[in-house]
Amino acid sequence: MATRRELSLALLCVCLAACALAPGPADASKMVGVYELRKGDFSVRLTNWGARVMSVVLPDRKGNLADVVLGRDTVAEYVNDTSYFGPITGRIAQRVARGRFVLDGKVYHMHRNDGRNTIHGGDRGFSRSIWTVKEYVAGGESPHMTFYYRSFDGEQGLPGNVDAYVTYRVSGAYTLGVHMNATALDRATPVGLLLHVYWNLGGEGSGDVLGHTLRIRASRHAVLDDELLPSSGRVEPVAGTPLDFRAPAAIGSRIRRVVVMGGRAVGYDTNYVVDGEGMRPVAQARDPASGRALELWANQPTLQLYTGNSLNRTAGKGGRVYDRCTGTTCSTSSPSRCVVVRFDEVCVIKHEEVMSCVRWF
Known part of the structure; x- marks a missing residue:
């Protein structure tokens, strides 16, 4: 009998500073590409x-392959998509x-794209920008790819220049590492990057995830x-609320x-x-039907659980x-000084400061 296959994704995020304004969405599909990292029967498209x-x-426990992300x-469909399927979000995730924050005594106003508020960096945030391919190794022992983006001073109303790097690396048995780096080049600025992937371990389009533990x-x-x-x-x-998943439970329970x-x-x-400090296990999910599992490790203090409440007959893959x-x-984010101490503050890094966060799925 085949053993249960588990998916383990490693994700390291470090914040830096700088980005270039990308062309508008109408031009974007002509300037972007699709890339694949492959190791055996495990593959990732970017x-x-x-x-x-x-x-x-x-694969699942029987060796059947399936795509587990929505x-x-x-690319053209992603360019016009507003559901945040799989991108790096920022400069502030x-x-x-009210799209407003105060830094060093000055009030800054961001573009508001969520009613009265701003979400995931505004309408032209990192998720809706063209990144430069810095390195691409499709196969071998350690398939990997590095993207780079420079965010300029004033972009989406944010101060300072920021250089951002993201590296995806396939290694080990069904392991994907994601390393995110951001550095402020010339002045203090808010930075908070987040990988926004919708998971369905039964396979995208296979139904709901309410039975996932x-x-x-x-x-x-x-x-x-x-x-x-x-x-x-x-x-x-x-404790005592429906938000308590300290013991494994079905999402739909x-x-x-x-x-x-x-x-x-x-x-x-x-x-x-999240309980504890430093690198530690943060969350585990499992689909009993397929046997696929996902484990998240992180050194970040918070985790956002979202069940796609805004999805409503949203166009997906294969006409589904x-x-x-x-x-x-299940996205971890933000250093503790900005989120745990006071949740309404934005995350700020100083000139030439580098911030490190590590996440392992």
């Missing part, structure tokens, strides 16, 4: 549009209230308001009790404060459509 993961293919078929090693969560903002800065225990956005949506869009709960994101 594009430099948003330094994005397009697919992750691996997305689109062509997550939400910024999930464990999150977090005893606390950030209290969010009706706009999904941590405006109060409060952190509360998960309590999801109907999770009401967000003032009752306008049902599902997880939760920011967890995605609805709520057909995929889930």
